[in-house]
Amino acid sequence: MTDETSPSKSHGRLTMRASLRPRDLMEDVVVRGAWVAQVITLLPEAFPGVLGASLTGRALGLGLWRLDTIDLRTFGLGKHRNVDDTPAGGGAGMVLRADVVDAALRAAGPGLPVVYLSPRGRRFDQAMARQWAAGPGVTLLCGRFEGVDQRVLDHHAVQEVSLGDFVLTGGELAAQAMLDATVRLLPGVLGNQASTEEESFSEGLLEHPHYTRPAEWQGRAIPAVLQSGNHAEIAKWRRAQAEAITAERRPDLWADFKG
Ligand SMILES: C[S@@+](CC[C@H](N)C(=O)[O-])C[C@H]1O[C@@H](n2cnc3c(N)ncnc32)[C@H](O)[C@@H]1O
DSSP, rough: OOOOOSEEEEEGGGOOHHHSEEEEEEEHHHHOOEEEEEESSSOOOOOOOOSHHHHHHHHHHTTTTEEEEEEEEGGGGGGTTTTTEOOTTOSSOOEEEEHHHHHHHHOOOSSSOEEEEEEEEEEOOOHHHHHHHHSEEEEEEETTTTBHHHHHHHHTTTTEEEESOOOOSSSHHHHHHHHHHHHHTTTTTOOOOOHHSTTTTTTTTTTOOOOOSSSEEEEOOGGGGGSSSSSHHHHHHHHHHHHHHHHHHHHHHHHHHHO
């Protein structure tokens, strides 16, 4: 069982135990074939968060994937387990120390790609979610304060990935968003596999609009074709809608699609 001083805490049916050696946990799961997310964070209590609910939570409970949090604080220095220090060269805020982050990355072990959540990184997208889902898992490093000492990122050749062009207080929400997008692509996580094949970005297009009962609401009717029962016509209509919406809202995606 976990205790307050253990750096690693696991979530999910296959991993109710946590150990001081997260690599061992990972190897257990690699043998069993479950996809692994390791999250290095100062806020382990923020996990699984929303990932513990609905389909991702059910999949976690079934052992279709596993989530290990590694508490950065346990690698802190001195009586107060300090993890940060003032920026070299001066300026506001604090920076996570290279030696502390290095210890956490070593505890995470090799075998999974290491990603630092960062507004400076490559923008996360559906293609990256697919790529992560196709691999054995990912180790995510959540920053806080001003970020992480550059030397430890260079030393471990850490890839930086951004959730978008805005600044969050820490990497935890970005980690949860990226894990949600990835885990739902794993086999068995969604009940209806077809739903990931038809949704936005899967073919480089945004998705067509959806409608459900009542047939008329506030004077607005469901498009007649959707009630025609003609599946070929419905598919044609949906495709045309997807193309029109993509061209109008996302000229960048539309140009790629046409290209
Ligand atoms: C306050 S931010 C640091 C921002 C940094 N000083 C800058 O200007 O680029 C603290 C942490 O939040 C996370 N973070 C903030 N915005 C993010 C984003 N758009 N995508 C992913 N992670 C983000 C990173 O882990 C970062 O180290």
